[in-house]
Amino acid sequence: MNNFFERRYVIAAIFITFMVILLGRLFYIQIVDDRYLYFANNNVIRKKVLFPARGPILDRKGKILVQNEPVYDLMVIPKQVQPFDTVEFCKLIGIDIEGFHKRFEKAKGHSLYLASIFEKQMSVSLYRSLQEKLSDFPGFYGQLRSVRSYPDSAAAQFLGYTGEVRDKDIEKSGGYYRLGDYIGITGVEKAYEDVLRGQRGVENQMVDSRNVPKGRYANGAYDTAAVAGERLISSLDLKIQKLGEKLMRNKVGSIVAIEPSTGEILAFVSSPTYDPNMMVGRERGNNMARMYLDPYNPLLIRPIQAYYPPGSSFKPLDGLIALQEGIINPQTTYFCPHYYMAGNHRVGCEHFDGVTDLRKAIAMSCNTYFCNVFDRLISRNGPKRTRQTFIDWKAKVNKFGFGVRLDVDLPNEKKGNVPAPERYDKIFGENRWRSSSIISLAIGQGELLATPLQLANIECTIANRGFYYRPHLIKAIGDKQITKKEYTERNYVGVDQQYFEPVIDGMQQVVEHGTAAGARIPGIVMCGKTGTVQNPHGKNHSIFVAFAPRDTPKIAIAVVVENAGFGSSWAAPIASYLVEEYLRDTITKPKAQVEYIMNANLLPPPKGSKLKEAKPTKADSLKKAKTDSANKPQPVLKAAKRKAKKQPSAVYYANQPIARRNDEQ
Amino acid sequence: MSSNERGFFRNIDWITILLYLCLCTIGWFNIHAAVYDEEHRSMIDLSTNYGKQFIFIIVSLVMAMIILLLDYRFFSALAPPIYIVTVLLLILVLVIGRNVGGNQAWIPLGGGFRLQPSEFAKLATVLVLAKYLSGTNIKITDTESFFITAGIIILPMALIMLQPDTGSTLVFCSLIFVLYREGLSPYFLIIIALSITLFVLSLLVNPWLLVAGIAVVGALLVFFNLRNRKFIFGLLVWIVGSLGFVMAVKPLYSNVLQDHQRARIDEMLGITFDPRGAGYNVNQSKIAIGSGQLWGKGYLQGTQTKYSFVPEQSTDFIFCTVGEEWGFVGSTVVIGLYLFLLLRIIQIAERQHMAFSRIYGYGVASIIFFHVLINIAMTIGIMPVIGIPLPFISYGGSSLISFTALLFILLKLDSNRTGYTY
Structure with missing residues (x-):
């Protein structure tokens, strides 16, 4: 102990002060400031x-x-x-x-x-x-x-x-x-x-x-x-899907088959197709590029994106609307002199049918009959009200899912086309057009355009006698098998049930002994309608629509084969094979016949190649009626054409068998 | 001998020993947590730091026994030779020392162990300081005594500075508390405090502004104390000195200090912000401690320390483990133990009859205080990074043994506080 004894307190105070400072700082960073825990977690935690x-x-x-x-x-x-x-x-x-x-x-x-x-x-x-x-x-x-x-x-x-x-x-x-x-x-x-x-x-x-x-x-x-x-x-049935793809090999076109009682799509063929495995794996990029260059555009989803004039397959619709409007009854007859004169424009008829009623008109695909019906339908309120009547007609056609999107569960669905009156105003002048000006609509030509899905859906409606379910591709989701509610609702088209029977009679005759007699399946009552669609770029498109069996319809189908000629020669047999395969699990037709169709190559020469220039065919009897669209190519496969134009030297690809992905070696 | 046996633990300060044992145990567990991995679970696995620390604790305890068995006069008598040997070792280390982490501070002993003479230099210096200042007619206020005292302290400082080990060098500055207790003018403390303040300010503030500030404060002080001539004289000296100091800081700072030291100071003062470079250690250390929050993450649950985000985690940055795994509560307990120990040591020192013991006691307190303050302050970013261990807790044999010796010599001296015989 010495004189400076008190200094112990100074030193103790200094010690205490500094320790308190340390504690204060610790208090701040450990308790007041929350960021450090976050930083520490950031340091150490990697979210995988x-x-x-x-x-x-x-x-x-x-x-x-x-x-x-x-x-x-x-x-x-x-x-x-x-x-x-x-x-x-x-x-x-x-x-x-x-x-x-x-x-x-x-x-x-x-x-x-x-x-x-x-x-x-x-x-x-x-x-x-x-x-x-x-x-x-x-x-x-x-x-x-x-x-x-x-x-x-x-x-x-x-x-x-x-x-x-x-x-x-x-x-x-x-x-x-x-x-x-x-x-x-x-x-x-x-x-x-x-x-x-x-x-x-x-x-x-x-x-x-x-x-x-x-x-x-x-x-x-x-x-x-x-x-x-x-x-x-x-909803797809893999068996008929694969059969359809086989039958459509080396052809451009599509098949859509729907179960009328549910709207479930059974087959969804777009041809030419590709092996989906090519879109996977290391070769994907190359495959993709090749497909983009393909003049037949396999990436196009033809059943919902390609447009075709429905042609004669539209005729049942004409009949149904006319019956509903009371323009005709099933017994109404017209005389068919092998042609129909719309003003001074002559619409040819393939057959000389003579006195024709509705059933026969459908069975023989009589142009004259339906031109007459259409003329009366459009002019029923007097020629001066043609425009209003046409608007009413368009609404009725739209109700069939024609010219509107069906809202199928796939992206990028196209809605087809039912021409608006404004279009005719532009061509002929406002209110200066009459039924004769637009007579080509009667036989499903002109500006009418539909996707194959819409064609098949119309068959569903006929098969159901007046309503359809929204066509869809996915029938159930997940383990609980949920079905979307909108797929179980009926869409009525505004034509009463009783009017369907005469039309269906006609369609049955088409297959029994009409234009598609070759597609008849013994033991199955199939009702159908052929269509041979005039194509300004080359051979006609072959179309066939049908449903079967007549009384308890299980399948409705639309087949389109581009540039194939008559509906009866290509589309109808293809449809009949699918229907039979679906209903009976077998095809009774001779194997050679099926194989002939499978192996036939109906691919048109690639667009843009010099081999064959697109030019109007003689069969194009409606050329004059469509003054504006004659110099403009029919908008079929727009996308394909656009790409082909850019790539005139495109490789012809779809014809070769598609190789499976082989990145294994 | 039998009577000596009885007297062996007589008058021993058990409170201090208890505090000491607490801190050593805390250290051992935290070293375990800091370097824990799945492969070496055992607490006494000799291939790991905590296994070795266990050995060091045993060795320290044995040595503490030996110290308690020795005659108390031994330390006073042997202070000069110990000091001389230490100085020689400090010179030796400069010649044959092993360079670890940039400092030539280690003498290899074989078997993976090595000696760090600078740790023992603290003990030797305190001993010899006590010996000298307790001599008759020695007054620190005398010029001659003052310079001899300064020499005793500065010699080992200079040698350690040559290694260069700035941290250990700075520890000797803490002996100013001893000198203050023995009669050094309080102005020294004030001047040191002011110098540190001015140093920091002159790095942070525009020097001209600072000069102006000093001039204004000085003028005001002069104005209010016009009658006190002596005070005015001192004040003027101080003002002039301050101005010179302020002007000298920048050039000294840029030229004398090493780059990494400058970077650490800049980082601490917030002049630079570089959490991936110079500031990495402190930043990660702050994250470790800060993320402990109130209760900590739990024993062995610290992610910052376990996954080596914090460097030097078992030695200089051992407090991170405490802060992270035991939180504010654990940190408070550790700091509280230290404060308790320091105040106890002051109490022990003050109850000594012999000046030697008292001076020595203050030396022990000063050195422990300095270590604790600088070490913990650096881990929480309020001091620049200076590599000195946390007494009794940090991993390291030299450090633990020298601190144990430091403390137990005091206890031995204290056990004889009442008389001159056994």
Whole structure:
């Protein structure tokens, strides 16, 4: 103890002061400031997205149309890579040295410590052969992913395809999708994207300061599992779908078959088609490019996107509307002198039918009869009110789903065309046109355009005697097999049930001994109507629409074969095979006949080639009536033509058998 | 011997020993948590830091026993030779030392162990300081005594500075508390405090502004104390000195300090912000401690320390583990234990009859205080990073053994406070 005893308190006070400062600061950063916990979690937690399996799509009988196939992405962590035999490595995965360096630099640019994708979507067999040797290449490993696979290679346009999201999709989804995600781009894959994609899961992984994984955060308490996408049961019948695709091989056109009692689409053939497996895997880009250049445009979804004038297949509709309006009754007759004079314009008739009633007119496809009916229908309020009457007529036709979208469950459906009165005002002057000016509508020509789906839907309506269900491709969603409510509602077309029987009688005669007698199936009462659609660019399109059996209709069908000639010679037999196959599981027609049709090549010469220039045919008797559209090509396959124009030297592709994806070696 | 046996634990300050054991145990557990991994679960696995620390604790306890068995006069008598040996070791380390982390501070002993003489230099300096200042007719206020005292302290400082180990060098500055207690003018403390303040201010504020500020404050002080000539004289000296100091800071700062030191100070003062570079350690350390919040993440649950985001986590940054896993509560307990220990040491020092013991006691308190303050302050970003260990808690044999020796010598001296014989 000395004189400076009191100084102990000063020193103690200094000690206490500083310790309190430390505690104050600790209080601030540990309790007041919340950011540090967030920073610490950011440091250590890596959220790993768990990709859900995309939902599979089945046909109506449970056969798989699309499933998921495992593939491997080869990943690389540049920091862990040690010198190795690059030549051998490149040979193993099938790339060249240059490609190797490019990929490796890209991965290094991404991150030294984080894994980057080195090579995408290697097939399981390729990965297996690589896997044994992968231990020689530290830093590389395979990561399982799944891609779409199509065991039967069928129904490509219906199913559509998936692809990596584009920036646009990411933006639109409000950040749901991330770079590298897959999204449905066309077809059912797009229409049912929300259902198919499932729900992503998150796994919280912990990493150390070098990003080396250190197990799961909080034993997975904050993880969520991925929920697989819902299973879709489509209405498609794989058997007739495949038969249809076979029959349509080397032909341009489409087949749509619908079950009238439900609106379920049974067949959805768009020809030429492609193997949907080509849209998957490493060759996808090349395949895609080739298909874009194909003059027959296999990517076009013809059943809902191609336009055809319905031709004679429109005649039953004429009859139905006229009956409903009381213009005719089933016994009304007209005399057919082999032609019809609309003013001074002559509409030819293929047959000399003589005195013709409704049934016979339909059976023999009498132009004269329906021109007369149409004339009376449009002029029934007096010639001066032609315009109003026409508007009324257009509304009636629209009720059949003609010229309006049917809202099928596929994206990019086209609505066809029923001309608006303004169009005729423009051609003939306002109110200066009469029924004779637009007489070509009576026989389904002129500006009338329909998609094959609409043609088939009209058959459903006739088969149901007055109503249709909205046609759809997916009949049930998920394990609970939910069916959308709007598919179970009847859409009445405004024609009473009693008026259908005479028309159906006529259609039955078409098949029994009329224009499509060759399509008759012994033992099945089929009602149909042929159409031979005049095509200003080449041979006529062959159209056949039908439903069967007559009394308890199970299938309604529309077949369009482009540039094939008469409806009775190509479309009708194709339809009959499908109907019989569907109803009886077998075809009784001689095998040779079926094979003849299967093997026939009716592909027109590619558009733009010099072989055959499109020119009006002599059969185009309506040339004068369509003064404005005569110098303008008929808008069939607009998209295909546009592409073909850009690529005059396009490769003729669709004719060759489509090779299965072979990235296995 | 039998009577000595009885006297062995007589008058021992058990409170201090309890505090000491608490801190050592906390240290051992936190080292375990800091370097824990699945492969080495055992607390005494010798291949790990916590296994080695266990050995160090045993060695320290054995040494504490030995110290308590020795005659209390031994320390006073042997202070000069210990000091001389230490100085020699400090010179030796500059010649044959191993360079670890930029400092040539280690003498390899074989078997994976190594000696850090600068840790023992603190003990030796405190001992010899006590010995000198307790001599008859030695007054710190005398010029001669003052310079000899300064020399005793500055010699090891200079040698350690050559390693260069700034942290250990700065520790010796804490002995100013001892000198203050023994009669050094309080102006020294004030001047040091002012210098530090001015240093920081001159880095943060425009120097001309600072000069103007000093001039204004000085003028006001002069104006209100016109009668007190002595005060005015001192004040003028201070003003002139301050002005010179302020003007000299920038050039000194840029030229004398090493780059990494400058970067650490800049980072601490917020002049630069570089959480991936110079500020990485402190930033991660703050994240570790801050993320502990009130109760901490729990033992072995600290992610910052376990996954090596915090560097030097078992030595200089061991407090991160405390803060992260035990939260504010645990941090408060640790700081409280230290404060309790420091105040206890002051109490022990003040109850000594012998000046030697008292001076030595204050030396122990000063050194422990400085370590604790600088170490914890640096982990929470209110001091620049200076690599000195946290007493009794940080991993390291030299550090633990020297602190144990420091403390137990005091306890030995204290056990004889009442008499001169056993």
